[in-house]
Amino acid sequence: MALTYSTVIVPIDFSGQSARAIATGLSVVEDPANLHLVHVLLPLDAISPMAALGDLSDEARMDHTAAQLATIAEENDASCAQRAVLFGTPGLEITDYAHRQKADLIVIPSHGYHGVKRLVLGSVAERVIRHADCSVLVLRRSDAE
Numbered sequence: 001m002a003l004t005y006s007t008v009i010v011p012i013d014f015s016g017q018s019a020r021a022i023a024t025g026l027s028v029v030e031d032p033a034n035l036h037l038v039h040v041l042l043p044l045d046a047i048s049p050m051a052a053l054g055d056l057s058d059e060a061r062m063d064h065t066a067a068q069l070a071t072i073a074e075e076n077d078a079s080c081a082q083r084a085v086l087f088g089t090p091g092l093e094i095t096d097y098a099h100r101q102k103a104d105l106i107v108i109p110s111h112g113y114h115g116v117k118r119l120v121l122g123s124v125a126e127r128v129i130r131h132a133d134c135s136v137l138v139l140r141r142s143d144a145e
Contacts, residue, residue, distance in 0.1 A: 003028065004028055004029065004030045005028050005029055005030065005103075005104035005105040005135075006029075006030055006031075006034060006104050007029070007034045007036070007101055007102060007103045007104050007105075008025045008028060008029040008034065008035050008036065008103065008104065008105045008106075008107060009025075009036045009038055009094065009097065009098045009101065009103045009105070009106045009107070010022055010024075010025040010035065010036065010037050010038070010081075010106075010107050010108070011038050011039070011040070011090070011094045011106070011108050011124070011128070012037050012038065012039045012069060012072060013039070013109070013124075014039070014068060014072065015109065015111075017109035017111075017139065017141055018072060018109065019072070019075070019076050020109065020139060021107050021108065021109045021139055022035075022037065022072070022073070022076040022078050022081075023076065024107050024137065024139060025078075025081075025107045026076075026077065026078060028105065028107070028137075032078065032080050032081060033080045033081070033082070034082075035078060035080075035081040035082070036081065036082045036083070036084060036097070036101060036103070037069055037072070037073055037078065037081050037082070037083045037084075038083075038084045038085075038086060038093075038094060038097055039065050039068075039069055039084075039085050039086070040085075040086045040087070040088060040089075040090040040093040040094060041058075041061055041062065041065060041085060041086070041087050042087075042088075042089075042090075043058075043087055043088065044056065044058065044061075058087065062085050062087075065085045066083065066085050069083040069085065070083065084097060089127075090124045090127075091124045091125075091126075091127025091128050091130075091131065092127065092131060094106065094108075094124070094128050094132075095127075095128055095131040095132045095133070098132060098133065098134055099133050103133075103134050104134055104135065105134055105135045105136070105137060106128055106132055106134060106135070106136045106137070107137045107139065108124070108125050108128055108136065108137070108138055108139070109125075109138075109139045109141065110123075110125045110138045110139065110140055110141060111123075111125075111141065125138050
């Protein structure tokens with residue numbers, strides 16, 4: 001008997017690892033309609049060049065990202081998955097979303113950074129592990145540094 005979960009959250013960062021995370025999520029979710037693909041946008045600062053010039057609104061960014069999520073879902077046989085675009089700090093937004101959805105599992109790829117690079121870039125996966133109310137499956141990159 002395979003291990004399955006009722007509700008699975010897959011954070012999508014549009015890296016090469018996103019397809020693998022979707023495939024893993026699909027393999028463990030009981031019903032593909034209960035797979036949630038989530039992307040978190042960082043808020044634009046008022047002093048950001050794009051925000052200052054008025055060329056990029058949060059609504060435009062959200063619409064563009066929602067279209068990208070739909071494309072990646074379709075390309076990975078997850079068209080029936082639910083999709084959400086959120087604003088904020090990725091690790092916290094992902095865990096808050098998972099809590100609201102009463103998720104059983106979060107499947108997240110790791111970039112595999114360590115040392116100074118990890119300190120500078122931070123780790124969304126690490127933050128998700130620390131704050132999640134549910135189980136977290138971290139997929140290690142095969143080409144991690």
